[in-house]
Amino acid sequence: MTYLSIEFGLLFIAFFALYWGCRLRPKLQNRLLLIVSYLVVSSYSWQFALILFVYTCVIYGLSIKISKSQFHAKRWLIVSLCVAITNLAVFKYFDFFRYELQNLLNLLNISLLLPVVSVLIPIGISFYTFHSVSYLVSVKKQELPVAKFWDFALFLSFFPSIIAGPINRAKDFLPQITITESREILEPFRAFTLIILAIIKVYCFGGLISDNWVKPIFANPLEFSVIDLVVGLYAYAIQIYLNFSGYTDLVTGIALLLGFRLPINFNCPYLSLNLREFWGRWHISLSHWIRDYIYIPLGGNRRGFTRTQINVMVAMLLSGLWHGAGINFIIWGACHGIGIVALNIGDKYLGRDWLTKRSPFVARLLTWHYICFTWLFFNSESLADAIDYLVALTHNFLVEPHYAGAFLIICFIYLAYPICKNLPDWFTNQISKINRSYLPFVFILILWLAIYIAPSGVPNFIYANF
Template identity: 80%
Template structure:
């Protein structure tokens, strides 16, 4: 069930009324949240709910053992982390590695035949795996005590963030579950603003960009000119930002209405002057998770310059693999890793921010184009599709462009993008000036115009696939 569907909206209104009807009992609210979260996961498949519950029981057992056995806490932590990673690998990467291993066995003439098993990827498994790892590590570091089992189950299954994030940290989110005082709706004007922005971004703008530019150009790249192909890359960069940041706005707004705060996940990423800054601004909860649970444990920047670059590459390769079991995602991660390594080398031998210091605009343009180049591998279904697109980019110089106007429009959008810095705060301020009894009419008018302009069909959340 899409969070943008009319069905979800109506069900959420009914749940919202029931939820706040139990305002004086946060424990009852938690039970309602847990039941609804499992029902939403089960709406995709009842097996997904069962897998999530079994996984929750197993991880909770490891947390109890970590807390109870001070002498062997590290061993229990390592075992728990291995179980988490193996569980994710079996469900998400079995098919990918089965084909690769089978090809290797065939090449070596080894008489080994791996079983052909169709594995369904449970919805949200990447996100609740990361949530559980943060919990185990926090228990080991004694940042928080072992949680109540049902609180922990809600932490892993919390429906606003289980489908496509943001990634919650146990030490930040569990205290929001385990409360005794009645909850309150947090920042209602901000919550409704985020909901409106989400519908506009995902349903309208993202849908239009995808329908007119991304889908037709990526479907047949060899038929388009270089200008059109650049439009396709730029448009996908815009679409994935609108789609993912719009989803984050949506679930953040829902969480605020339920009395919870989710971590900030985006901060105008296409204003970045280099790739390091991009990862500080894009999918912030993931980049911080990778930094804290992969990059720093590998040694971070503490073991010399060369080892630092190796750690960067490993972290970005794992980031690519996390996004999907395919060679194109690994290449996408490798491109970002190589880009950051080159940036680090330049800073070391040419001076910190050697491009930015000379021309911030040039630094921003170079970063933007490199990011758009990497999105090519991210959006391509296979490596051959990406190669076709690259071939067309280097050969279709004489074909007349079909989307020259779109190219100019995107250039204007890119130049105007810095003006959106305070857009959310400005919109919230305008809402506070409107009398409360007019607000429903304003919301209905905005939603009606959005639905009227938007293309037909229900848009997918791109990051729900990861």
């Protein structure tokens, strides 16, 4: 069940009334949240809910071992992390590695046929795996005690963030679950603004851009001109930002209405002046997770310049692999890793932020184009599709463009982007001044207009696939 469907909206309103009817009993609210979270997972498949529950039990048991072991806590942590990573690898990467291993065996003329096993990827497995890792590490560091089982189960399954993030840290989110005083709705005007903004982003603008520009161009790139292909890359960059940040806005608003705060996940990423800054603004909860649990444990920048660049590449390659079990995603991660390494080398020999200090606009423009180029591998279904796009991009100069007008529109959007970044805060401030009795009609009007303008069908959340 998608969170943008009318069915979900009606069910959430009913749950919202029941949830706040138990306002004086936060433990009962937690139980209701846990039940609803498992129902959401079960709406995709009851097996997914079972896998999540078994995983929760195993990780919780291992966290007790970590907490109670005075001399072998590190060993138990390693065992726990191996269990978490193995579980993720089996469900998410089995088919990919089986296919690649079979190709290697065929190349070596080894007559061994690996069994074909159909493995479904449980919804949200990447996100609840990352949540559990943060919990295990926090228990090992004694940043928090072992949680009660049902509180931990809610932490892993919390329905606003299990489908596509953001990634919650145990030390920040568990205290919100374990509170004993009554909860309150947090920043209601901001919450409603985020929900409306999400529907406009995903339903309206994202859907229109996808249907009119992204899908037709990526479906058969060899038929389009270079200008059209550039439009396709630009359009997908905008679409994935609208889709993913829109999802984050939606679940952040839902969480605020339930009395919870989720971490900030986007901060105007296309205003970035370099790739390092981009990863400090895009999918912030993931980039910080990779920094704290992969890059820094590998040594970070503490072991010399060369080792730092190796650590950067490893972190970005794993980031690419996390996004999907395919060579395209690995290339996408490698492109970002190579870009950051090149930036670090430039900083070393030319001075830090050499280009940014001389021309911020040029730095931003170059960063934008490099990011758009990398999205080609992210959105292509296979490496062959990506190569077709690249071939057309370097050869179709004489083909008549179909989307020259769209090129100008996207250029305008890019130039207006810095001006629009404060619109959510402005809108929140404006609706806070409206008489509350009129607010429902304002919201209904805005939502009706967004849905009316949007293409038919309920759009999917791109990051729910990861």
